[in-house]
Amino acid sequence: MKTESFETICEDGIPLKGILLIPDQPKAVIQFNGGTGTKKEFYLSFLTYLAENDFLCCLWDYRGSGDSFSGNLKTCEFKFSDYGVRDMPAIKDFLNERFPELPFIIVGHSAGGQQIGFMKNLDHVKGMINFAVSAGYYMNMPLSYRMKAYFYFYLFAPISILMTGYVKAKTFGLMENLPKNVVYEWRSWLEKKNYFFDAKFYGKTVPVGHFRNYTFPIHLYWTIDDTISSQKNTESYWEHIDSKEEITFTKLVPSELGLKKIDHFGFFKKNMKDRLWENVVGQLNAFLLNH
Template identity: 70%
Template sequence: MKKENFETVCKDGITLKGILLIPENPKAVVQFNCGTGTKKEVYLSFLTYLADNGYICCLWDYRGSGQSSSDNLRHCDFTFSDYGIKDMPAIKTFLNQKFPDLPFFIVAHSAGGQQVGLMENLDNVKGVINFAVSGGYYPNMPLKYRIRAYFFFYIFSPLSVLFTGYVKARPFKLMENLPKKVVYQWRDWLEKENYFFDKKFYGKTVPIGQFKKYKFPIHTYWTIDDTISNEKNTKAFWKHVKSEKEISFTKLEPKKMGLKTIDHFGFFRRMMKDKLWVDVVKILNNMLTN
């Protein structure tokens, strides 16, 4: 397997950067869409495993974060929905051009799966596998985490924007630094049980997209101890999505897997190789042959 750095340009001129994990005899391409403000290295072990099983994996950063960060976040005008409307399609176009003859999959975590329906170019997608893809309605979160979320969105972020012009979260180990409009739009969606499907946003500030006309199978993993993507928030999101193929779910229970916790990011820890990743490859292989 070889690693290859790349960059590509969105239709609006924004440059995105990432890495490709390319096995010797690839059987398909995987576009991996990260969670919001998450270091992409969190996912590297998992994607290396997929690459070892024959899947070219593309790991990349959204505009305004990580390697794709702007030189001047203070004056950055990026929004959260730009991830799905502009960034994800640009990565897919790049991959389609680089590997035109290989089947195409999307594997996604959190916001990376929420916004797939905003992509304009889903024509050749064989299937999607998601981890912790849901809404994020505050009242459905455990109280302790809800307080943390309120602090981040309503106290820390506005103060950070006041003093720096953006959400300077990295020094406080909260997440990667983010443009202010990304965080503010995210915050607005979290206030609604139906997330961006709420009538306040959907069809207005958020395009109708392809959420009700997917043509591929979708499988979503969620865990009962996830503070964000719990059962209520998962159901609240997926009731708005339709596909011509099966939409299925796997509920994970940490104790039954011999684990103390999984929560929102535990899917990608190395210890999950035999407990979860093997199953993910089986599902990908099944989607590939059907």
């Protein structure tokens, strides 16, 4: 297996950077979309495992974050929905051009799965795997986490934007730094039970997209102890999703796996290799066998 850095350009001229994990004999290519403000290297152990099982993996940063940060966050006008409308399609175009002979699969965590339906180029996709993909309505979160979310979105973020012009979260260990409009649009979605499917946004400030007419099988992994993607938030999101192919779900219970917690990020920790990752590889292989 070899690792290779790359850069590609979105339709609006914004550069995106990432890395490719290339097995000696790849059987499919995976576009992996990470969570908001999450350092992409956090997912590296998981994707290395997939690459060791002969899946060519693409790990990349959204505009304005990580290695894809260029210019000045203070003057940046990027929106949260740009991730799905502009960035994800650019990565798929790059991968299709680079590896046209390989079957294509999309894997997304959190926002990286939420926004896949905004992509305009979802042709020739063999399947999609999502982790912790849900709405993010505050009232469906546990009270303790809801307080943290309120602090971040209504106190920390506005003060940070007032002082710096962007959300300077990295210094405080909260998440990566983010452009102000990314956080403001994200916050507006979180205020609604149906997230961006709410009538205030859907088909107005965001495209209708392909959420109700996916053409490939979809599998979701979710855990009962997720403070963000709670059962209610998960159900709220998936009520709006439909596909011509099967949509299936795996509910994880930490105690059944011998764990104290999984929460929103635990899917990708090394202790999940034997508990979960083998199952994920099985799902990926099934996409290739069935189509």
